[in-house]
Amino acid sequence: MNPTLLLTLVLLATFGLVGVVLSGLLALLWRGGLRLRGATSLDLLGLRLLPSAGSLLIALTVALPAFLTYEPHREHEAAGPLLLALAAFATACLAHGLWRGWWACAAARSLLRHCLREAQPGVGSGAELHMVDVAEPLVALIGAWRPRIVASESVRAACNPEEFREVLAHEAAHCATRDNLRLLMLVAAPDVIAWTRLGARLTAGWRAAAEREADQRATGADPERRLALASALIKVARLVNRGDVSRPALGMSVAVDDVSGRVRGLLAPPARTARARLLPLLAACGLLLPLFAVPCHAVLHELLEQLVRFGR
Amino acid sequence: MSSQWRANAPQALRKRSGLGPLETRLLELLWARACATTVRDLQGACPGLAYNTIMTTLDRLYRKQLLLRRRDGRAFAYEPRCTRDELLSELVSGQVSEMLGASQRSSVILSTLVRAVCETDAALLDQLDALVQAERRKRRDGRK
Numbered sequence: 001m002n003p004t005l006l007l008t009l010v011l012l013a014t015f016g017l018v019g020v021v022l023s024g025l026l027a028l029l030w031r032g033g034l035r036l037r038g039a040t041s042l043d044l045l046g047l048r049l050l051p052s053a054g055s056l057l058i059a060l061t062v063a064l065p066a067f068l069t070y071e072p073h074r075e076h077e078a079a080g081p082l083l084l085a086l087a088a089f090a091t092a093c094l095a096h097g098l099w100r101g102w103w104a105c106a107a108a109r110s111l112l113r114h115c116l117r118e119a120q121p122g123v124g125s126g127a128e129l130h131m132v133d134v135a136e137p138l139v140a141l142i143g144a145w146r147p148r149i150v151a152s153e154s155v156r157a158a159c160n161p162e163e164f165r166e167v168l169a170h171e172a173a174h175c176a177t178r179d180n181l182r183l184l185m186l187v188a189a190p191d192v193i194a195w196t197r198l199g200a201r202l203t204a205g206w207r208a209a210a211e212r213e214a215d216q217r218a219t220g221a222d223p224e225r226r227l228a229l230a231s232a233l234i235k236v237a238r239l240v241n242r243g244d245v246s247r248p249a250l251g252m253s254v255a256v257d258d259v260s261g262r263v264r265g266l267l268a269p270p271a272r273t274a275r276a277r278l279l280p281l282l283a284a285c286g287l288l289l290p291l292f293a294v295p296c297h298a299v300l301h302e303l304l305e306q307l308v309r310f311g312r
Numbered sequence: 313m314s315s316q317w318r319a320n321a322p323q324a325l326r327k328r329s330g331l332g333p334l335e336t337r338l339l340e341l342l343w344a345r346a347c348a349t350t351v352r353d354l355q356g357a358c359p360g361l362a363y364n365t366i367m368t369t370l371d372r373l374y375r376k377q378l379l380l381r382r383r384d385g386r387a388f389a390y391e392p393r394c395t396r397d398e399l400l401s402e403l404v405s406g407q408v409s410e411m412l413g414a415s416q417r418s419s420v421i422l423s424t425l426v427r428a429v430c431e432t433d434a435a436l437l438d439q440l441d442a443l444v445q446a447e448r449r450k451r452r453d454g455r456k
Contacts (some may be wrong), residue, residue: 004348
């Protein structure tokens, strides 16, 4: 087999195998009671991306140098069935992740196109604002690369100017932290977690944390602004709940208990901003791992050789 | 409704609603008249069209719930169910609603202010509203 093709297969197989191991580890930790109550959105993002980012890191910074250093370049070697199966599995994970990401972007683009065809430009804060005259009580930041705030006239009519300003500030806070781009990463993460309920739970947890943090960033410690946003949240929730809206258009996984938690949070005195603890730890591990793996390259290469030969 | 939309209303309506050119034309005529109109009346405004063609098209629009009709002697008199702007708004709402519905089934890249709220949550919203009002009163009283 062509050495370049063999190297590609080895990298793919490593990506797939490490991805499964890390996903299994994450699932075990979750089952063992890891709930990360009060975790920041960055922590949850790091946890959710751990299998795919970790396996990519190990494939490129550990397996690749080990293989390039110790593999005899002139040797043509045949790949065994396990290597081929793992490489095929990794390719399927990558392709499905890309498909999910592409689909999510295409759906957002389509929604934005529908809204913008009808929209009137408005004065927003931070991101482009477009007002649409639709029955649905829509207030959303749409799009990953160039997100726009789209709000329906029904929401503006329901809120007073101060409340509406806070609503826009909330969406602008999402925009400032590029939450939609982070959401795209979560949606497109190429791992087996994406096919399980744990993936959906982590994404829902991230969404809830991102909403709470956007509330905090939008209003700061100003009690009047916090009160205005709390009031706006209730008003928009009532609009979504109203019977004359044809279907629950904004229905997603975060339910009214989330609104309840957010309103109570806004009414309480502002808490100190929580700092991400898990993500820096994971990032440090990711940076140190390639260095610590250098002395093990020979052993790792031997393991990769076993993988290539297995079942041949 | 944007001004561009108003200028191209028949085209926009056709594009949005999936109505045929004849359906759009008759609908525009009915909107222009602003009162119940029979097939015979419309035939005068569309000289090239057969009576049966207009009747069938109006019946189709009635079945699509775009027209209301009542008996006028032996014939039916038709009138639009809503104004052009209302219809366009309904169409846009429907499309946006469909797109957002699709976002439930998969993850569209959007962050919405508030998501699912079911009927039974109305009481909880009342409670939260009471909390907000109480906090407002407290602040007002504190300032006095």
